[in-house]
Amino acid sequence: MTTVVVYYSGYGHTKVVAERVAEGANASLIAIDNNGDIQESDWQQLNEAKTIIFGAPTYMGGVPWQFKKFADATSKPWFSRAWQDKLFAGFSNSASLNGDKQVSLQYLQTLASQHGGIWISLGMLPANTQAATRQDLNNLGGSVGLLVQSPSDAGVEAMASGDLDTAVKFGERIAAVSARFN
Amino acid sequence: MTTVVVYYSGYGHTKVVAERVAEGANASLIAIDNNGDIQESDWQQLNEAKTIIFGAPTYMGGVPWQFKKFADATSKPWFSRAWQDKLFAGFSNSASLNGDKQVSLQYLQTLASQHGGIWISLGMLPANTQAATRQDLNNLGGSVGLLVQSPSDAGVEAMASGDLDTAVKFGERIAAVSARFN
Amino acid sequence: MTTVVVYYSGYGHTKVVAERVAEGANASLIAIDNNGDIQESDWQQLNEAKTIIFGAPTYMGGVPWQFKKFADATSKPWFSRAWQDKLFAGFSNSASLNGDKQVSLQYLQTLASQHGGIWISLGMLPANTQAATRQDLNNLGGSVGLLVQSPSDAGVEAMASGDLDTAVKFGERIAAVSARFN
Amino acid sequence: MTTVVVYYSGYGHTKVVAERVAEGANASLIAIDNNGDIQESDWQQLNEAKTIIFGAPTYMGGVPWQFKKFADATSKPWFSRAWQDKLFAGFSNSASLNGDKQVSLQYLQTLASQHGGIWISLGMLPANTQAATRQDLNNLGGSVGLLVQSPSDAGVEAMASGDLDTAVKFGERIAAVSARFN
Numbered sequence: 191m192t193t194v195v196v197y198y199s200g201y202g203h204t205k206v207v208a209e210r211v212a213e214g215a216n217a218s219l220i221a222i223d224n225n226g227d228i229q230e231s232d233w234q235q236l237n238e239a240k241t242i243i244f245g246a247p248t249y250m251g252g253v254p255w256q257f258k259k260f261a262d263a264t265s266k267p268w269f270s271r272a273w274q275d276k277l278f279a280g281f282s283n284s285a286s287l288n289g290d291k292q293v294s295l296q297y298l299q300t301l302a303s304q305h306g307g308i309w310i311s312l313g314m315l316p317a318n319t320q321a322a323t324r325q326d327l328n329n330l331g332g333s334v335g336l337l338v339q340s341p342s343d344a345g346v347e348a349m350a351s352g353d354l355d356t357a358v359k360f361g362e363r364i365a366a367v368s369a370r371f372n
Numbered sequence: 373m374t375t376v377v378v379y380y381s382g383y384g385h386t387k388v389v390a391e392r393v394a395e396g397a398n399a400s401l402i403a404i405d406n407n408g409d410i411q412e413s414d415w416q417q418l419n420e421a422k423t424i425i426f427g428a429p430t431y432m433g434g435v436p437w438q439f440k441k442f443a444d445a446t447s448k449p450w451f452s453r454a455w456q457d458k459l460f461a462g463f464s465n466s467a468s469l470n471g472d473k474q475v476s477l478q479y480l481q482t483l484a485s486q487h488g489g490i491w492i493s494l495g496m497l498p499a500n501t502q503a504a505t506r507q508d509l510n511n512l513g514g515s516v517g518l519l520v521q522s523p524s525d526a527g528v529e530a531m532a533s534g535d536l537d538t539a540v541k542f543g544e545r546i547a548a549v550s551a552r553f554n
Numbered sequence: 555m556t557t558v559v560v561y562y563s564g565y566g567h568t569k570v571v572a573e574r575v576a577e578g579a580n581a582s583l584i585a586i587d588n589n590g591d592i593q594e595s596d597w598q599q600l601n602e603a604k605t606i607i608f609g610a611p612t613y614m615g616g617v618p619w620q621f622k623k624f625a626d627a628t629s630k631p632w633f634s635r636a637w638q639d640k641l642f643a644g645f646s647n648s649a650s651l652n653g654d655k656q657v658s659l660q661y662l663q664t665l666a667s668q669h670g671g672i673w674i675s676l677g678m679l680p681a682n683t684q685a686a687t688r689q690d691l692n693n694l695g696g697s698v699g700l701l702v703q704s705p706s707d708a709g710v711e712a713m714a715s716g717d718l719d720t721a722v723k724f725g726e727r728i729a730a731v732s733a734r735f736n
Numbered sequence: 737m738t739t740v741v742v743y744y745s746g747y748g749h750t751k752v753v754a755e756r757v758a759e760g761a762n763a764s765l766i767a768i769d770n771n772g773d774i775q776e777s778d779w780q781q782l783n784e785a786k787t788i789i790f791g792a793p794t795y796m797g798g799v800p801w802q803f804k805k806f807a808d809a810t811s812k813p814w815f816s817r818a819w820q821d822k823l824f825a826g827f828s829n830s831a832s833l834n835g836d837k838q839v840s841l842q843y844l845q846t847l848a849s850q851h852g853g854i855w856i857s858l859g860m861l862p863a864n865t866q867a868a869t870r871q872d873l874n875n876l877g878g879s880v881g882l883l884v885q886s887p888s889d890a891g892v893e894a895m896a897s898g899d900l901d902t903a904v905k906f907g908e909r910i911a912a913v914s915a916r917f918n
């Protein structure tokens with residue numbers, strides 16, 4: 191049984207997050223293309239997966255249309271209940287510390303529920319003292335899923351190390367929870 | 373100053389709702405096409421509008437990708453603050469009485485906030501006694517915006533009259549509130 | 555390992571739902587009192603539970619203050635991560651078909667995530683054809699959790715049988731999913 | 737016609753935010769007490785206000801029970817539509833940069849909609865470049881309302897100046913929008 195990260199990345203930052211989550215979760219990666227499509231073999235992989243991790247940036251207060259086009263295309267497994275009881279988790283990345291990333295995570299969580307899924311939360315306390323920095327684990331203080339910030343003028347090399355380390359830990363948690371579910 | 377209903381309709385039901393809201397609000401209509409696009413003249417109309425009403429069905433727990441493609445394209449007026457202080461309102465339609473229509477309305481409301489907008493709620497008490505029927509105003513009990521149900525096997529002629537009457541009243545309310553805002 | 559339904563009921567309707575969910579899940583019941591408190595032994599039971607089911611009506615667009623007082627008091631197990639990796643699920647009841655029950659469910663889901671929990675969705679397709687009635691399973695069309703409607707003038711004996719049957723099935727599903735998690 | 741900030745503050749930080757918003761909005765202040773109550777004269781002031789600003793910290797993923805007890809008590813003006821067409825706005829404060837503040841803002845927005853209100857968003861672009869600091873306006877990147885962070889070990893004197901400056905600007909915006917509404 192496998193774990194799959196299915197994500198859309200507009201400028202490469204969310205791709206880096208997806209790779210770190212996949213590294214921690216020992217997961218394979220499916221990239222949604224700029225037209226909102228994935229390959230036929232990708233659908234097969236998703237149907238066979240035990241755990242599916244959704245990833246998307248937050249654009250204009252929600253997941254990009256390309257991710258939503260993928261989500262709309264899951265109406266086929268929705269109708270046949272093909273994804274019932276799969277495990278799900280999710281992450282979002284945006285330019286602001288807060289932004290409306292939570293709206294994206296709520297959507298990913300709703301999508302998982304539409305499929306009759308089981309949602310794995312981030313599972314880490316926040317680093318929110320005065321001494322906390324962007325190099326700490328869960329410095330943004332997520333709970334529903336992983337939150338990542340990429341400043342509007344930052345290349346992928348300038349993403350906060352703490353957010354990316356959190357991505358790896360989140361992947362490890364997803365793997366550990368998935369292993370407990372038979 | 374004008375009011376515009378910008379909507380996506382996949383099978384015609386949401387189009388009927390949009391027309392009823394527009395009737396009440398004395399608004400013009402802009403239909404997002406199946407590729408998620410609108411015309412250049414539509415953008416001009418939106419930029420000049422005093423009030424913008426968003427309408428979309430709920431697919432897989434959120435607005436369809438075509439509506440989101442439109443929303444993502446509003447990043448241009450977002451960046452220039454061209455829509456700041458406009459009035460906004462919204463509605464969603466789906467096959468279930470509840471479904472996840474609220475998730476769509478929350479998204480529409482978030483999109484309006486991204487633009488620095490002012491949100492007009494539905495403004496009607498629900499009809500929720502034992503004697504209430506689907507012919508009553510606001511029988512679904514919306515508050516953030518207008519909620520409409522179209523059963524999964526119903527043509528547009530079989531939509532509940534109460535929901536459509538509520539659409540007209542909602543349009544009238546939007547017109548009245550807009551008139552008070554200088 | 556046990557399952558516990560912890561709920562607040564203002565007028566008795568949500569109590570009936572809690573009992574039906576508990577019947578399906580073979581769960582014990584903890585009632586939050588009108589002051590928002592539970593007993594010390596209840597806290598022990600929650601700490602020892604494998605699965606916790608949250609239940610509350612929707613008042614003024616969210617869970618009642620009594621439920622929230624309970625939620626705020628869970629900051630103690632939150633801080634010590636005592637509830638990490640527990641399974642959670644939830645339900646809400648209100649007078650309208652839709653109302654803002656989704657806002658309550660989103661809150662319950664957020665609370666579970668704060669605790670590092672794993673959320674079990676409703677897992678049933680909606681009954682949303684023209685022939686569907688309030689006697690059908692999941693006629694309201696929930697996905698995140700169980701939705702129940704109790705008309706504003708209805709006693710507990712007048713609650714829709716379909717909603718209550720859905721409550722039992724939801725409990726059974728929670729038990730089945732919990733059994734698969736080691 | 738007046739503007740009122742009604743808020744709950746557990747440790748004093750949210751009180752400071754409320755005062756800054758009130759300064760900008762030329763508003764009076766109503767503090768919800770530790771039992772979730774306000775005075776009879778406060779209710780009169782709210783009933784007569786043109787604009788009501790809700791403020792609360794985020795505890796365990798939502799507004800504290802004391803604020804919710806106040807919200808539940810607004811069922812009286814809800815039923816009589818006494819607050820219909822009032823203007824509303826809101827803010828939330830928590831220890832994390834993100835946390836689940838958005839869930840609180842969504843609740844405040846839902847409460848305003850229950851009352852048939854009109855919601856004023858934050859209306860500022862975020863400061864989210866690499867050079868941005870916690871001394872900038874809207875550094876957290878709110879849109880629905882004002883977001884404030886108070887680190888878990890920070891006294892009120894250590895709150896970020898940028899967040900508090902944003903609070904004043906937000907108040908000024910609310911005053912300007914309110915003045916345009918007749």
